[in-house]
Amino acid sequence: MADRYEPHLIEPKWQARWEADGLYRAVDDDPRPKWYELAMFPYPSGDLHTGHWYHYSGADTHARYMRMSGYNVLYPMGFDAFGLPAENAAIKRGVDPADWTRSNIVNFRRQFKMMGASFDWEREVVTSEPEYYKWSQWWFLQLYHRGLAYRAAAAANWCPGCQTVLANEQVVSGRCERSDDIVARRFLTQWFFRITTYADELLKFEGIEWPERIHAMQTNWIGRSEGALLHFKVDVAGVDDSLDVFTTRPDTVYGATFMVLAPEHQLVDRIATPEQRGAVDAYRQATSRQTEIERQSTEKEKSGVFTGAYAMNTFSGARIPIWIADYVLVTYGTGAVMAVPAHDQRDFEFATKYGLEVIPVYSHADVDLSRPLERAFVHGDAMINSGPFDGTPERDAIGRVVRHAEEHGFGEGSVNYRMRDWLISRQRYWGAPIPIIHCETHGIVPVPEADLPVVLPDHPKFEATGQSPLTQLPEWVNVQCPVDGGPARRETDTLDTFMCSSWYQMRFVDPQNPERAFSKELGAKWLPVDQYTGGADHAVMHLLYTRFFWKAARDMGYVEGDEPMLRLFNQGTLLGPDGQKMSKSRGNVVAPDDQVAQHGADAFRCQLMFVGPWDQGGPYNPTGMAGIIRWLHRLWSLALDPVETVANGDAAATRSLRRATHKTIAAATEEIEHFRFNTLIARLMEHSTAMQKARDAGRVDAAAWDEAISTALLLTAPLAPHIVEELWERKGRPYSVHAQRWPHADPELLKEDEVEIAVQVNGRVRDRLLLPATADEATAKAAAFASPRLKEWLGSSEPRRVIYVPGKLLNIVL
RNA sequence: GCCGAAGUGGCGGAAUGGCAGACGCGGCGGUCUCAAACACCGCUGAGUGAAAGCUCGUGUGGGUUCGAAUCCCACCUUCGGCACCA
DSSP states (O other): OOOOOOHHHHHHHHHHHHHHHTTTOOOTTOOSOEEEEEEOOOOOOSSOOHHHHHHHHHHHHHHHHHHHTTOEEEOOOOBOOOSHHHHHHHHHHOOOHHHHHHHHHHHHHHHHHHTTOOOOGGGOOBTTSHHHHHHHHHHHHHHHHTTOEEEEEEEEEEETTTTEEEOGGGEETTEETTTOOBOEEEEEEEEEEOGGGGHHHHTOOTTOBOOHHHHHHHHHHHOEEEEEEEEEEEOBTTBOOEEEEEESOGGGGGGOOEEEEOTTOTTHHHHOOHHHHHHHHHHHHHHHHSOHHHHHOSSSOOOEEEEEEEEEOTTTOOEEEEEEETTSOTTSTTSEEEEOTTTOHHHHHHHHHHTOOOOOOBOOTTOOTTSOOSSOOSOOSBBOSOGGGTTOBHHHHHHHHHHHHHHHTSEEEEEEESOOOEEOEEOOSSSOBOOEEEETTTEEEEOOGGGOOOOOOSSOOOOOSSSOGGGGOHHHHEEEOTTTOOEEEEOOOEEOHHHHTTSHHHHTTSTTOSSSSSOHHHHHHHOSEEEEEEEGGGTTTHHHHHHHHHHHHHHTTSSOSSOSEEEEEEEOOEEOTTSSBOOTTTTOOOOHHHHHHHHOHHHHHHHHHHSSOTTTOEEOOGGGHHHHHHHHHHHHHHHHSOOOEESSOOHHHHHHHHHHHHHHHHHHHHHHHTTOHHHHHHHHHHHHHHHHHHHHHOSEEHHHHHHHHHHHHHHHTTTSHHHHHHHHHHTTOOSOGGGSOOOOOOHHHHOOSEEEEEEEETTEEEEEEEEETTOOHHHHHHHHHHOHHHHHHHTTSOOSEEEEETTTEEEEEO
16 A cells, blocks of 8 residues: 655655756767756845746746657756845845855755756856856956947936946836836946947847747837938037937928927037026026936926027028927937927927927828917828928928938938947946956056956945945055056946846856856857746846847857847746735745645645746635645555556547547647646646546556556656656656656547537537547538437528538538 | 737636636535545536526627637726837
8 A cells, every 4th residue: 555645755855866866967968959948047035935936847847848858958057146135235234245145045056956946956157156257257358359348428327225327227117126216317437338239130039939028028128210310500609519319200300490408418518608507507407306207207297498599400491499308318319309399299398388489391181280280290291391392292201301311411311229238337346346457557458368257355345435345445456557567456346247147048058167158069069048938027138138148249259140049938927825916015925945845846836837827927826735735646546556457458448548648648748838837737637537537437458557657647747756756666667757758649549439519500509419530511410400409499491501610510500 | 108918707717710617726515534634526607497408608899700708990907018219
């Protein structure tokens, strides 16, 4: 008699065995086709939470499936270990960030192992260890040498809480993505990566299977708009500048009756007239006091101030006033717009408020131009008030105006992007030091590759100075210039952690290489990633950065192919049992360690996979755990309890059991390929029920039973690795179930002998008939007319039409 | 405002042109048990009926089709992203 299923006894046993045997090690010279499965690595803060379990349970199940499908699977894990929480812990509690991080990693590793995750731990990387960040620094130098890293004085997003700058991607509706503080502006000299060089290529998603919504979000973020750069002459004595504006509507240029500059625009100081200077300065002050959120509010009434200066509309020859207003952003386009009040609603509101001229430059069938406009109209029929262009239909207008501009030197066709270059400087301690030395005579000098890594010094001091804590360590900062040995200072900014995670997938292919970031051979062997999984919250940060990074690496000859991750699957967000985001303050947190202690890792994994479609996430249902546990117990007793078998079972019953088994194989394969774990489990439960029925009927065919049990175990192995390994062993099968081949469905066995078809009369189901699977329309029709139940519906009239879908339904239209 | 996803029993969800509600939870009834359970069996969308059955039913309104949860149009709601973007 088999003993009970007791997960806490079998799970640690198998975890130890798998580790000792190196069961999940990826072998570089294995002849089988490679499969690189990658799950976004975590930031090691405190505990592996339920959201992590949700992600890694699905990823692990898929990786195990691919291994059983005959692939040489690389499924590595590491830690994205630089970042703010470690530094904040250091500031608050005085612990060393490195110690804090290492102890968290120890805990994460323990929890990953408790989960039964099939990572190849020999390839682990930790981004905060010098062995790794040496190569992050090396990559920085490669980008620098290629002109893709540069330093610029620019307005930066400053998070007062984190005391550091943020990339645009890390600002979420005016707040810090991490700390939720309101972001301020600061002018600082910072390091940038020239991601905009790749903007157009990043808009292409050819050759990769990524979710549509990630395409949409990245496309949205990059924000490409086509238009023209037009030059307007500044009409101010002693200023010989032209004022450039980007516009998507160069065809409305004759209607540009004023210009608006962002208050921070460089030209403002030089053109403001003495009479207007006071008002201009006051407005600029008021603007700088506003937060990003206040400034971006679309509710707010438009405001602005006249500079007293004029520009010349190069096209119309009109002298038009130059205003400043906060609705023009210094970070977008050229920070200046030509205002066309007749055809842009914002400009219209502004013109109305300040009594500026409104000149329509399009006719419109529904707009009476003899009266003042009540609002702007964006599209029109044909150009008017536009000199030589009058009468041009709208569809030809932009092309003609741009050609004219180019011929006369008034401007040129241009493309503008919303996306800015990637700001990578952080005034933080816990990050990879940027490998640059500032020399009094030689300026910016890259650290020679032979001197890498630039090791992060121990014993940091944290004082909220707004500068990198590294500036407070003079013995580290003061160095000799690599060129002449003269006095020089190290760069004290550290790299944005997203830089470290932009190339980690490359390091996993050759994680211990002391000579290079990774060898070309191993890169060619394993890269790119075949399947990537992770949350959609990284859509415009990590997932955009890593694509940029890859393309830059490709252009430098380090990798081949255009994309780093061929397939991407985003799991959804797991919510608390109350349907709210899990958080300690709400008290709706499900603690994985407790769940494992109570029910075992297999049950917790399965329950997480069963709550709903993996890509949708949704509320965690703690009471549903009972169903999963019942099913695992059923599997246990099906496999181990004695069953009355015979050598040659009843043919029909045998065929029925084998059909159930093979149908389950076919369905399960389809589900697991598409990450549909909830329906995968439903299919497996149905199979368990089918086996139970066969067993209870007695005198089961021994071979069919054996096949059913083996199949059930093989199909369940990726989801619940421990219980299946235990049952596999107890059934006397060869170790390990996880090294077995995924079963194949026999198409012959999938065929039904008889099928139940629905018989409809005028589209409504009136009866169900059992027919041979091969029945043709005539047979089905004859059977329907022979059915007593259908008599009253069909009457004696001839059907007008009959639709027959073999195996499914017969619809008789009267 | 723009882009994207979604709306189905008491609950999580299944079905992507062919029998709506698979699978599971919960509930109800029963079996075994001294008793209970994470053991087992049955029922469980609403209305009506003794029952067979019939009628209604997938956010709302319309359409296409022999047939629509599924496709099309309009609208409503929720979630995610972007937003004074020139």
